[in-house]
Amino acid sequence: LQQCYDMEDLQLRDQMQTLAASLPHNFSCLICMEEQPADNSVDLECDHSICRTCIRGHISSKIEEHRFPVLCPVCMTAENNRQPAAISGLLVQQIGVDERQYAIWEEMELSQLSVLLHCRKCQRSVPVDRQEHDESRMLICPLPDCDHIWCKACQQSFIIDGPPHSCDGTSELDDLMKQQGWKYCPNCKTPVQRDGGCSHMTCISPACNTHFCYTCGENIVRSALTSDIQTAVAAHYRVCELFD
Incomplete structure (x- = not known):
């Protein structure tokens, strides 16, 4: 009798598990x-x-x-x-x-993986890799019939075989001054171009009061006193050429 009871109980449990498994589960x-x-x-x-x-x-x-x-x-x-x-x-x-x-x-x-790049030269836009764009300082138009290269920061075009690019133009100005033979004031670095006359130059920047030689670029004197200027200029041009 006990064996029969155990067998019936086991069968009943199996049937209940099968029934529970077949019932649809819900969620909230x-x-x-x-x-x-x-x-x-x-x-x-x-x-x-x-x-x-x-x-x-x-x-x-x-x-x-x-x-x-x-x-x-x-x-x-x-x-x-x-x-x-x-x-x-x-x-x-x-x-x-x-x-x-x-x-x-x-x-x-x-x-998320690309950025739309607009070329100001050919006036076309093309998607490029975002990581490469973020890491690049200069941008190159990827279209095969366009050779435009420009600075990402200031959007100015790069000059092929030109001087190193600077967004504020200092590098390009320095290269131009070297080509033209122009000079910087040795005190305040103001660009100066001589269009004639002697080599004695007076800086045009207000309150600079620097006198320098256009031939050698040396600082002669920094003063607003006429006597100091005359003495320093005379001493300098005893060893340097006042006129070309």
Whole structure:
């Protein structure tokens, strides 16, 4: 009798387990708070339980707002320091957004890896790798029929075989002055061009009061007193040429 009872009890337990396994499991959506079948939930990396209708509505609204990345709506409202989970492109495909919205999604996804580069010479735009763009100091138009090179910081064109580029123009000015034989004031570095006369130059910068030699570039004297200037100029041009 005991054996029969044990066998019946074991069979009954097996039947109950089989019945429980066949019953549909429900879950509570954390957005709409409704009890729904488990197969209507989506799998996010953060393990939050959200129904397909709610997550589709959330994704669609963010796509229409051109917000990227799209984050889990539950993570965004949670009061903790945990990094919100991002919704993947695979989930966007599976959730059933329309073709127009998915095209917007792909465009936003691509924009994370590239940047639109506009060439001022050929007036065309082309996407380039974002990391290379961020690390580059000079930009080169990637289109095959354009050779434009320019500075990313100041947008000024680079001169091929020219002097090193400087955004404030100091390098280019220095190269031009060397070519033209112009001089800098040895005190305040103001550019000076002699258009005739002797080599004795007086800096034109206010309050500089520097007198220098255009031939050798040496500082003769810095003074506003006529006697000091005459004495220093006479001493300098005993060893240097006053006139060419």
